[in-house]
Amino acid sequence: MRACLLEKYREFLPLTPETPIITLGEADTPLVRSLRLEKELGIGELYFKLEGCNPTGSFKDRGMVVAVAKALEAGSRALICASTGNTSASAAAYGAHCGLKVFVIVPGGYIALGKLSQAITFGAEVLSIDGNFDKALGMVRALIQKHPITLVNSLNLHRIEGQKTAAFEIIDTLGDAPDYLFIPVGNAGNITAYWRGFVQYQKASKRPRMMGFQAEGAAPIVRGGVVAEPKTIATAIRIGNPASWQGALAARDESSGVIDCVSDEEILTAYKLLASEEGIFGEPASAASLAGVIKMIKGELKLSTARVVCVITGTGLKDPDTALKSAPTLAEFPAQLEAVEEVIVSKL
């Protein structure tokens, strides 16, 4: 059996001898080299870190395993989070695995169905509110002041600690840090975590420039102010007031990086390219990283000798609606070999 995240990176994590070692098989995700896009885009080397390969389908599992182990160590019996989807799926899974009660507050109407189906099937109490993510997070913050429930949003600093292990893995796989790391930014916990990982891990000779991308309709860090009504098809980054805003600015400034935004159209173009050119099905928010690469190249950033990693933060399988929205309706053929053969031959 492979080593689990808590064991493998124990010395870098806030664990004590009393912390229970739990795992659902998180982390150790693939770093896949681009076969086609790096040539088409003129990039030295392009890699995709496939965080959708985590047990519940997103990078959230890296942080959740640490947060839940620490909650168990502290004797907690219940977890709570506000979520645009993936955090709730992860909290619900680790909560179920460890016998904890899980409460999830979700913004009504803007959750990908696959994510909600996970939380519900794992047995979490899901409360949908008539308000956005930022409202849901405000409620969670108030509730934990009054009740003995552990908060597992990325305000829980153990989450960031667990998530930084993805940077360690990239360095271990490449033998050094890349020149650039492109990453979607929502609540900004992940960009904060990666930067911490790159700074802490001593096995690299350099640090990457951190390139964070928000969605244009949900880009508070780019605009320099809270966005009251964030809008984007990329629900995982539909956030108007990021919890780790300062962490994102520090990652950008200390790494000479960039925080910029991409339109929904650019996100969808990248989403389709990633799938059709590389065979990688990321969720729309994940494609903001590749959309960012394309935007920067158009803006004359020279990457022809650079080693670039794009973080594909979650799997596209949870959001089939987005995938099918732009798909043509399937034509129905008679169940006759000739009819099917004719179409195939015409497309060969």
Ligand SMILES: *Cc1c(COP(=O)(O)O)cnc(C)c1O
């Ligand atoms: C949570 C999430 C993000 C955003 O990460 P932050 O840490 O909130 O910036 C991006 N993509 C996916 C798939 C996510 O689940």
